[in-house]
Amino acid sequence: xxxxxxxxxxxxxxxxxxxxxxxxxxxxxxxxxxxxxxxxxxxxxxxxxxxxxxxxxxxxxxxxxxxxxxxxxxxxxxxxxxxxxxxxxxxxxxxxxxxxxxxxxxxxxxxxxxxxxxxxxxxxxxxxxxxxxxxxxxxxxxxxxxxxxxxxxxxxxxxxxxxxxxxxxxxxxxxxxxxxxxxxxxxxxxxxxxxxxxxxxxxxxxxxxxxxxxxxxxxxxxxxxxxxxxxxxxxxxxxxxxxxxxxxxxxxxxxxxxxxxxxxxxxxxxxxxxxxxxxxxxxxxxxxxxxxxxxxxxxxxxxxxxxxxxxxxxxxxxxxxxxxxxxxxxxxxxxxxxxxxxxxxxxxxxxxxxxxxxxxxxxxxxxxxxxxxxxxxxxxxxxxxxxxxxxxxxxxxxxxxxxxxxxxxxxxxxxxxxxxxxxxxxxxxxxxxxxxxxxxxxxxxxxxxxxxxxxxxxxxxx
Numbered sequence: 038x039x040x041x042x043x044x045x046x047x048x049x050x051x052x053x054x055x056x057x058x059x060x061x062x063x064x065x066x067x068x069x070x071x072x073x074x075x076x077x078x079x080x081x082x083x084x085x086x087x088x089x090x091x092x093x094x095x096x097x098x099x100x101x102x103x104x105x106x107x108x109x110x111x112x113x114x115x116x117x118x119x120x121x122x123x124x125x126x127x128x129x130x131x132x133x134x135x136x137x138x139x140x141x142x143x144x145x146x147x148x149x150x151x152x153x154x155x156x157x158x159x160x161x162x163x164x165x166x167x168x169x170x171x172x173x174x175x176x177x178x179x180x181x182x183x184x185x186x187x188x189x190x191x192x193x194x195x196x197x198x199x200x201x202x203x204x205x206x207x208x209x210x211x212x213x214x215x216x217x218x219x220x221x222x223x224x225x226x227x228x229x230x231x232x233x234x235x236x237x238x239x240x241x242x243x244x245x246x247x248x249x250x251x252x253x254x255x256x257x258x259x260x261x262x263x264x265x266x267x268x269x270x271x272x273x274x275x276x277x278x279x280x281x282x283x284x285x286x287x288x289x290x291x292x293x294x295x296x297x298x299x300x301x302x303x304x305x306x307x308x309x310x311x312x313x314x315x316x317x318x319x320x321x322x323x324x325x326x327x328x329x330x331x332x333x334x335x336x337x338x339x340x341x342x343x344x345x346x347x348x349x350x351x352x353x354x355x356x357x358x359x360x361x362x363x364x365x366x367x368x369x370x371x372x373x374x375x376x377x378x379x380x381x382x383x384x385x386x387x388x389x390x391x392x393x394x395x396x397x398x399x400x401x402x403x404x405x406x407x408x409x410x411x412x413x414x415x416x417x418x419x420x421x422x423x424x425x426x427x428x429x430x431x432x433x434x435x436x437x438x439x440x441x442x443x444x445x446x447x448x449x450x451x452x453x454x455x456x457x458x459x460x461x462x463x464x465x466x467x468x469x470x471x472x473x474x475x476x477x478x479x480x481x482x483x484x485x486x487x488x489x490x491x492x493x494x495x496x497x498x499x
Contacts (some may be wrong), residue, residue: 041094041123042157051152055141058209059090059134069130083440095127106200120160120224124217125461137210147375149348152212156205158304160224161199168201171219174250176352177205207348214242222259231262236271241443248275249325249353285391298475302485303331305474306392306420309489311420321376322394326354333369346373377405383414391421396445411465419490423476424448428484458488
């Protein structure tokens with residue numbers, strides 16, 4: 038019977054907290070029936086300093102063939118090598134962990150921890166160089182050793198399989214999503230028929246990191262089995278997540294000019310910060326650093342700090358900042374921080390920005406964010422932007438009832454946003470004023486809504 042093996046280790050103390058993150062107890066060996074066979078989860082090592090979880094997929098070729106009988110495109114080769122079989126199993130066995138949930142240790146799920154992944158046999162059509170191109174941009178250190186076609190006959194050369202080791206400091210949910218998408222991408226094939234639902238799977242698992250990945254076209258093409266229509270749809274969806282285009286008119290030529298909404302939004306935030314005279318600014322939830330790059334170009338901003346919970350996003354942001362001239366680079370820094378846990382280093386700034394951030398939190402965590410930002414950090418001004426759900430029907434490629442990003446937990450109407458903002462302001466000694474961002478529809482309003490919170494001075498309060 039063929040097997041597929043993956044191990045996942047951490048040295049974050051206590052290392053056995055890995056069991057909480059994976060929802061699998063280190064003292065138990067568990068079995069999970071799969072359409073391709075049986076998955077086993079067990080812990081070869083479970084100590085305070087090192088904990089290793091192993092996922093072993095016991096592949097049943099007969100069941101695999103039976104479940105896929107008559108499906109066009111089905112292949113049953115190399116079941117012992119990590120690829121789409123293991124990716125599907127990861128999504129099934131570790132679904133809760135992949136979604137970033139950890140009810141008993143929510144702060145642990147939000148934190149980057151040292152992780153090591155070992156795949157002793159993974160199919161990679163492109164070799165070690167491709168593995169490096171796929172995983173390194175997300176902050177992984179990649180060690181890939183080609184496996185010989187047959188150790189008994191070294192003159193036959195190497196196969197397209199690798200002994201792959203990945204190490205880095207990442208959120209566990211991010212690590213699992215990377216593997217879920219990239220295992221079949223490396224193999225450049227799937228063991229099942231690729232349909233329309235695969236586009237949604239790719240966006241759901243890759244939306245947070247694939248947008249900024251330098252190989253997103255290759256990843257999309259391979260993940261979707263080079264089905265042109267699906268690949269085009271996926272790239273369009275990723276472009277929407279990155280920069281939603283809005284059409285304006287160049288007054289000099291009367292020609293339409295496409296300005297991405299993301300650019301318009303960043304300019305609106307920039308204008309708001311200049312208007313309040315901010316010089317030291319926090320970008321909370323900075324992602325890959327696009328706003329920081331816009332801010333650092335204006336020398337009136339003397340100190341800029343970006344924070345994010347995602348180590349992948351911070352790696353990208355730090356790489357982009359490292360390319361700046363020395364004087365500009367000296368004014369900007371990024372660091373990891375969660376918006377739902379108090380961080381003393383965030384206090385004392387003139388302004389903080391939450392640009393397209395609040396909607397990524399569960400509604401139950403908004404009170405914690407309010408405390409961290411408005412009661413803990415307590416800057417003079419806070420700028421918040423969030424989507425206006427009333428505008429969504431005007432996007433022709435957005436399905437009815439769908440949010441603009443697969444990771445959004447909610448999207449507010451204009452009235453709901455005002456109600457939340459006014460409540461936050463009243464509870465924490467701020468005022469709030471509201472501005473539209475982007476072209477305004479007479480009924481739906483603007484695509485993005487913006488609020489500027491300003492601390493109430495003693496004179497005004499009196």
